Amino acid sequence: MNGLRRLVTGVIVVCFVFLAFPVFAGVSVKEGMPVPTFTMLDETGNYVDLAGLIDRPTIIYFTHNACWYCEQIIRQLKRAEAKFGKEKLKIIGVNVMAKDTELIKAYKEELGFTFLMLAGNRDDVLSAFKINYVPVLVFVDSSKTVRKVVGHYIHDPQLEENIRNILDD
Amino acid sequence: MNIHLSRREFIAGSLLFAGHLLAGGRLSFAEPVDDSEVEAVELKIRYVTEIQKPPKRKGIRIWIPLPVNDPGQEITDLSLESRLPYRITEDPVYGNRMAYMETERVEGGERFVMSFRIKRKAVGVVQDDTDPSRDLKPSEWERWDKGITEFVDRLVGDESDPVKIGRMLYDAIIDRMNYIHEVCGRGVSTITFEERLGRCDEFHALFRTMMMYRGIPVRWEQGMSLPYPSEIKETGEFEADCINARSWARFHIGEGRWMPVDLSEAKRRPHLRDYYFGRLVPNRMRFSTGRGLTLNPPQKGIINTFAYTYIEAGGIPVIYGHNYRNVINYGLVRIEK
Numbered sequence: 001m002n003g004l005r006r007l008v009t010g011v012i013v014v015c016f017v018f019l020a021f022p023v024f025a026g027v028s029v030k031e032g033m034p035v036p037t038f039t040m041l042d043e044t045g046n047y048v049d050l051a052g053l054i055d056r057p058t059i060i061y062f063t064h065n066a067c068w069y070c071e072q073i074i075r076q077l078k079r080a081e082a083k084f085g086k087e088k089l090k091i092i093g094v095n096v097m098a099k100d101t102e103l104i105k106a107y108k109e110e111l112g113f114t115f116l117m118l119a120g121n122r123d124d125v126l127s128a129f130k131i132n133y134v135p136v137l138v139f140v141d142s143s144k145t146v147r148k149v150v151g152h153y154i155h156d157p158q159l160e161e162n163i164r165n166i167l168d169d
Numbered sequence: 170m171n172i173h174l175s176r177r178e179f180i181a182g183s184l185l186f187a188g189h190l191l192a193g194g195r196l197s198f199a200e201p202v203d204d205s206e207v208e209a210v211e212l213k214i215r216y217v218t219e220i221q222k223p224p225k226r227k228g229i230r231i232w233i234p235l236p237v238n239d240p241g242q243e244i245t246d247l248s249l250e251s252r253l254p255y256r257i258t259e260d261p262v263y264g265n266r267m268a269y270m271e272t273e274r275v276e277g278g279e280r281f282v283m284s285f286r287i288k289r290k291a292v293g294v295v296q297d298d299t300d301p302s303r304d305l306k307p308s309e310w311e312r313w314d315k316g317i318t319e320f321v322d323r324l325v326g327d328e329s330d331p332v333k334i335g336r337m338l339y340d341a342i343i344d345r346m347n348y349i350h351e352v353c354g355r356g357v358s359t360i361t362f363e364e365r366l367g368r369c370d371e372f373h374a375l376f377r378t379m380m381m382y383r384g385i386p387v388r389w390e391q392g393m394s395l396p397y398p399s400e401i402k403e404t405g406e407f408e409a410d411c412i413n414a415r416s417w418a419r420f421h422i423g424e425g426r427w428m429p430v431d432l433s434e435a436k437r438r439p440h441l442r443d444y445y446f447g448r449l450v451p452n453r454m455r456f457s458t459g460r461g462l463t464l465n466p467p468q469k470g471i472i473n474t475f476a477y478t479y480i481e482a483g484g485i486p487v488i489y490g491h492n493y494r495n496v497i498n499y500g501l502v503r504i505e506k
Contacts, residue, residue, distance in 0.1 A: 064353070065470075065486045065487065065488045065489065066353060066410070066411050066486070066489045067353040067410075067411055067489065067490075068408070068410055068411075068412070068489050068490030068494075069351065069352075069353075069412070069490075070353070071488055071489070071490045071491050072490070096355070097470065097471065097486065099471075102484075102485060103470075103485050103486070106225075106226060106482070106483070106485040107488065109225055109226075110222075110224065110225060110487075110488055110491060110492065111488065111491060121471070126355075126357070126360070127359070127360065130360055130363070130364055131355065131360070132354065132355050132356075132357050132360040132361055132364060132366070132367060132371055133349070133352035133353055133354040133355055133367065133368070133371070134352065134353050134355075135352070135353075151349070151352065151366075152349070152350075152351060152352055153351060
């Protein structure tokens with residue numbers, strides 16, 4: 001009976017650890033492979049599951065506050081979101097400077113965009129997505145497969161071409 | 170060749186020429202310059218930080234890095250124009266100097282103008298008897314993993330001479346890596362080692378990590394790029410941001426002597442590969458030393474390196490290119506060969 005109780009207690013502790021802390025699915029970003037997924041802090045202070053958020057073609061955009069090109073890409077993403085529609089294309093920003101909600105809230109306030117932004121200053125996230133510099137855009141299709149990783153400034157035609165490649169027919 | 174000038178053209182030309190000489194300019198006959206033979210470059214610098222869109226949050230704090238006087242550069246006639254009162258501070262670890270100011274709000278168009286004259290030299294090994302143990306502590310971005318340690322051990326073996334180890338790692342990293350333009354690097358050694366890609370911060374983070382793993386102190390030096398002497402114009406303008414920021418390194422070779430290396434420039438300019446192991450072309454300005462800095466007074470955000478103005482609003486880093494910009498204007502005074 002004591003053994004069973006210890007087993008149940010152990011299971012509860014393990015479940016608590018997994019639920020209480022950000023979880024990494026354990027893969028690195030690679031074109032043609034499933035996108036790495038995590039639970040990450042959003043601007044409201046909640047942990048959200050990246051796997052659940054990618055429910056349609058998605059751009060995951062890695063940025064930070066000290067990069068002028070990155071700020072210009074935010075403007076391009078706002079235009080792309082308006083052009084293709086939120087129902088067809090999801091954009092998720094990840095600020096690699098942000099460890100908490102305050103920085104991403106301020107970033108969104110300043111640049112005036114509505115898409116989700118997550119706090120990305122985490123070794124596990126940055127290692128899995130191999131973020132050694134910004135800007136980086138990860139284009140993911142609706143089956144959660146990485147179609148393209150762009151690690152530099154992008155012009156509108158190239159952005160649109162990559163978006164069209166992940167859109168559902 | 171006959172040249173015909175109108176009286177107006179002659180007077181305008183004469184005034185321009187006289188103005189140039191009065192401003193400290195030199196005659197230039199466009200003779201070809203070999204970068205490896207240049208001993209020094211002297212420039213007048215105007216560094217302007219300008220507020221674009223005032224941050225929405227109150228509580229503005231501004232840190233402007235001041236250029237450093239060291240064996241590699243002489244700074245003179247340094248001045249700062251600011252509507253806001255400022256004070257000059259030093260960070261407690263590296264002694265980096267900065268102008269600090271704070272205010273509740275700033276207006277769009279507010280400017281902070283720093284002017285100075287710099288004589289940047291083609292500096293080699295320098296003597297510095299400060300304790301090198303500080304430069305054996307990796308920053309949070311310079312950890313070594315099994316891949317890095319196995320690579321270094323295999324390459325270096327039992328060698329203990331820091332110059333020989335330095336050259337082996339210098340060559341190995343340059344051969345292993347590809348250079349990427351126009352991104353803002355984080356300089357994370359483990360990712361750099363795996364991805365084999367980066368700019369100056371990635372090259373030097375990996376070099377520093379590998380050398381520190383072998384117990385050799387390496388100092389991180391940080392500043393802004395200048396054009397190569399062979400390409401520099403009489404005047405020029407560029408953005409002082411993460412794209413134009415430049416790092417290099419200096420490692421301890423014993424008895425207080427430090428040898429400079431610039432791996433990323435050696436990658437970009439293969440004909441200067443031997444030169445950059447032990448000497449630096451005077452195409453840079455140094456603003457700080459070290460990574461993971463705590464400014465004075467301490468900032469709230471995380472500073473990877475300190476090469477250009479850093480601003481916080483309400484304890485949050487403001488957005489470069491949106492809230493503010495830094496622009497450097499230079500005027501070439503002379504090139505010494």
